[in-house]
Amino acid sequence: MNIIVCIKQVPDTQDIRINPETNTLMREGVQSIVNPFDMYAIEEALRIKERLGAASTKVTVLSMGPSQAEEALREAVSMGADEMVLMSDRAFAGSDTWATSYTLAKGIQKLGKFDLIICGKQAIDGDTAQVGPGIAATLDIPQVTYVKKTEDIKEGLAKFERMTEEGYEVIETPLPCLITVVKEINIPRLPSLKGKIKAKQSKATVLGAKDLEVDPDRLGLQGSPTAVKKIFTPPKRTGGQVLQGEVPDIVNKLADSIKDVVISVSKT
Amino acid sequence: MDYLLTEQQIMVRDLARKIAKEKITPVAAEHDEKETFPWEIMKVMAESDLCGVYIEEKYGGLGGGAMELCLVTEELSRACGGIAICFAATALGTYPIILFGNDEQKQKYLPDIASGKKLAAFALTEAGAGSDAGAIATTARKEGDHYVLNGVKQWITNGGEAEVYTVIAMTDREKGARGASAFIIEKGTPGFDFGKKEKKLGIRASATRELVFNECKIPKANLLGREGMGFIVAMKTFDKSRPGVAAQAVGIAQGALDHAVKYSRERKQFGKTISSFQGLQFMLADMATEVEAARALTYSVAKMVDTGAKDVSKESAMAKLFASDVAMKVTTDAIQVLGGYGYMRDYPVEKYMRDAKITQIYEGTNQIQRNVIALELLKEQLRG
Ligand SMILES: Cc1cc2nc3c(=O)[nH]c(=O)nc-3n(C[C@H](O)[C@H](O)[C@H](O)COP(=O)(O)OP(=O)(O)OC[C@H]3O[C@@H](n4cnc5c(N)ncnc54)[C@H](O)[C@@H]3O)c2cc1C
Numbered sequence: 004m005n006i007i008v009c010i011k012q013v014p015d016t017q018d019i020r021i022n023p024e025t026n027t028l029m030r031e032g033v034q035s036i037v038n039p040f041d042m043y044a045i046e047e048a049l050r051i052k053e054r055l056g057a058a059s060t061k062v063t064v065l066s067m068g069p070s071q072a073e074e075a076l077r078e079a080v081s082m083g084a085d086e087m088v089l090m091s092d093r094a095f096a097g098s099d100t101w102a103t104s105y106t107l108a109k110g111i112q113k114l115g116k117f118d119l120i121i122c123g124k125q126a127i128d129g130d131t132a133q134v135g136p137g138i139a140a141t142l143d144i145p146q147v148t149y150v151k152k153t154e155d156i157k158e159g160l161a162k163f164e165r166m167t168e169e170g171y172e173v174i175e176t177p178l179p180c181l182i183t184v185v186k187e188i189n190i191p192r193l194p195s196l197k198g199k200i201k202a203k204q205s206k207a208t209v210l211g212a213k214d215l216e217v218d219p220d221r222l223g224l225q226g227s228p229t230a231v232k233k234i235f236t237p238p239k240r241t242g243g244q245v246l247q248g249e250v251p252d253i254v255n256k257l258a259d260s261i262k263d264v265v266i267s268v269s270k271t
Numbered sequence: 272m273d274y275l276l277t278e279q280q281i282m283v284r285d286l287a288r289k290i291a292k293e294k295i296t297p298v299a300a301e302h303d304e305k306e307t308f309p310w311e312i313m314k315v316m317a318e319s320d321l322c323g324v325y326i327e328e329k330y331g332g333l334g335g336g337a338m339e340l341c342l343v344t345e346e347l348s349r350a351c352g353g354i355a356i357c358f359a360a361t362a363l364g365t366y367p368i369i370l371f372g373n374d375e376q377k378q379k380y381l382p383d384i385a386s387g388k389k390l391a392a393f394a395l396t397e398a399g400a401g402s403d404a405g406a407i408a409t410t411a412r413k414e415g416d417h418y419v420l421n422g423v424k425q426w427i428t429n430g431g432e433a434e435v436y437t438v439i440a441m442t443d444r445e446k447g448a449r450g451a452s453a454f455i456i457e458k459g460t461p462g463f464d465f466g467k468k469e470k471k472l473g474i475r476a477s478a479t480r481e482l483v484f485n486e487c488k489i490p491k492a493n494l495l496g497r498e499g500m501g502f503i504v505a506m507k508t509f510d511k512s513r514p515g516v517a518a519q520a521v522g523i524a525q526g527a528l529d530h531a532v533k534y535s536r537e538r539k540q541f542g543k544t545i546s547s548f549q550g551l552q553f554m555l556a557d558m559a560t561e562v563e564a565a566r567a568l569t570y571s572v573a574k575m576v577d578t579g580a581k582d583v584s585k586e587s588a589m590a591k592l593f594a595s596d597v598a599m600k601v602t603t604d605a606i607q608v609l610g611g612y613g614y615m616r617d618y619p620v621e622k623y624m625r626d627a628k629i630t631q632i633y634e635g636t637n638q639i640q641r642n643v644i645a646l647e648l649l650k651e652q653l654r655g
Pocket of ligand 1: 637
């Protein structure tokens with residue numbers, strides 16, 4: 004089985020300081036890390052590999068970014084990933100999620116046969132959660148987002164638990180497919196020494212625009228229709244209602260409000 | 272300070288640091304409070320390939336030496352000296368096999384220790400034989416193809432948790448110090464039991480137990496080196512392992528210093544952070560200087576050991592002596608920097624002081640280290 008994990012190098016937000024004069028992020032000297040959600044994706048790939056047998060399963064990590072992004076790929080190899088591919092080209096610069104999904108999908112096609120693509124649910128620097136689904140759409144394969152458990156996986160078929168606001172859904176899907184994972188799925192391992200030594204000695208395969216069969220108009224800045232109008236934090240969800248007073252009063256109030264809910268639901 | 276570590280040593284240090292920060296720091300207080308053995312951390316160590324950094328590649332290790340042992344011990348101790356010693360005491364129990372084991376013994380025991388599957392322990396001390404190791408009363412009687420052990424070892428770190436024990440016992444009492452021998456004994460051997468777990472001041476995550484031998488029969492193949500070499504095995508082992516205790520002390524001191532510096536920038540009195548008071552700055556400066564001096568001596572001795580220097584007793588003793596005294600002083604001063612908060616168990620600093628104390632006692636008290644150093648000095652003078 005071939006598993007591809009898409010990862011992104013992002014600035015360590017714990018490290019970022021705000022310039023008090025300009026109110027902008029001070030990126031200088033900020034450490035780069037693997038997008039935390041992608042760590043769960045790497046770990047899940049490695050666990051599937053352990054489950055299916057190391058000999059028959061290959062985990063390839065893929066990243067689009069500048070040459071420094073090779074460091075992020077190395078980290079995945081030090082945890083146990085087999086191969087690393089870096090998509091790096093000036094032509095890719097300035098990509099929005101649309102162009103990024105397209106480029107990564109083309110890179111994945113270039114790599115040949117694959118069974119499962121795993122992405123983190125979103126990147127902490129953009130928070131869009133669009134690239135995973137975008138890749139699946141471009142490749143025209145099924146996608147399961149917000150996966151919190153791999154229930155079963157075998158040649159051609161997989162079953163996942165997908166988190167929803169109310170609970171979870173169990174989804175069975177043919178392979179190849181793409182999943183995005185949430186942090187509930189696992190606890191990422193630390194790198195091993197032997198992995199680190201291997202990572203140090205490995206080199207990423209580098210893919211540029213000329214290596215791919217792509218429509219040049221869909222790459223980079225010119226392939227990116229997104230225009231950012233404004234960035235803001237959505238309003239926090241308001242907390243629930245707090246009932247106060249003597250216990251019998253509270254119980255009565257609670258009973259009344261449950262009745263209201265039941266009535267309004269049964270009306271609809 | 273740059274100690275010109277190799278690329279691989281930096282990798283080892285950074286990985287140990289990561290484990291300390293992400294895995295040990297969050298659980299250190301709980302293991303201390305409840306006196307529980309940190310198996311979950313030993314598992315992380317195993318998965319990260321750190322257990323065998325000082326073991327030859329041929330036997331599944333990384334192929335490093337005392338320096339790697341020190342780097343890992345120091346980084347772990349920075350987060351918890353008690354958890355660190357579970358790793359370092361395994362090294363103490365393993366060194367006799369590395370130094371005196373034959374190929375068969377090495378093949379049999381080292382790979383499982385290197386992979387972290389098994390822990391080891393070293394057993395010399397008895398109720399009546401501490402500094403005076405020559406007074407040990409545990410005996411090993413030869414019977415055909417076997418030895419039969421009788422006696423009680425006291426305060427053995429990793430006792431009960433480890434699978435592999437190197438034990439010093441008397442094979443010939445008449446010969447005195449030349450009548451001791453070293454054996455490898457596996458947990459589960461009939462006649463080999465454990466006494467109660469000790470309640471301690473510090474390093475409370477580590478397990479300290481008695482080993483009880485009652486007509487415990489082991490094959491002749493478990494003798495390390497030759498009969499009569501027991502104390503040579505012990506002394507040569509200590510020469511290699513004492514830099515590890517020094518590294519534990521350096522790590523504990525560094526951890527306490529880290530907390531003290533951080534706290535001094537947060538705590539306000541007289542309308543200012545306490546770090547703005549020169550009286551406190553001078554304390555921090557002295558602490559940092561002492562820690563660095565201890566580290567420099569420890570690393571130098573570790574490097575000396577790794578270059579294969581023949582006689583390292585004096586230097587090894589110096590590193591252990593100096594670093595452990597520094598750890599005691601620096602951790603005491605760290606509490607002073609925190610004032611009353613430092614004295615409270617809600618803050619991590621008092622634990623560093625409790626953990627530091629043991630480094631002045633085990634693997635030879637600091638008085639015994641001074642004896643070793645002085646003896647070597649005088650011998651050197653005699654040789655001219
Ligand atoms: C937590 C813990 C873990 C341990 N782990 C192990 C282990 O894994 N394996 C093992 O074999 N042992 C272990 N020990 C034992 C340890 O090595 C001994 O405690 C140590 O060697 C000192 O022996 P003692 O406690 O009997 O002290 P004593 O020898 O009774 O010493 C008492 C005091 O007298 C001083 N003194 C003794 N002789 C002299 C002298 N000639 N000149 C000057 N001063 C002297 C000592 O320095 C000390 O201050 C452990 C001990 C502890 C507390």
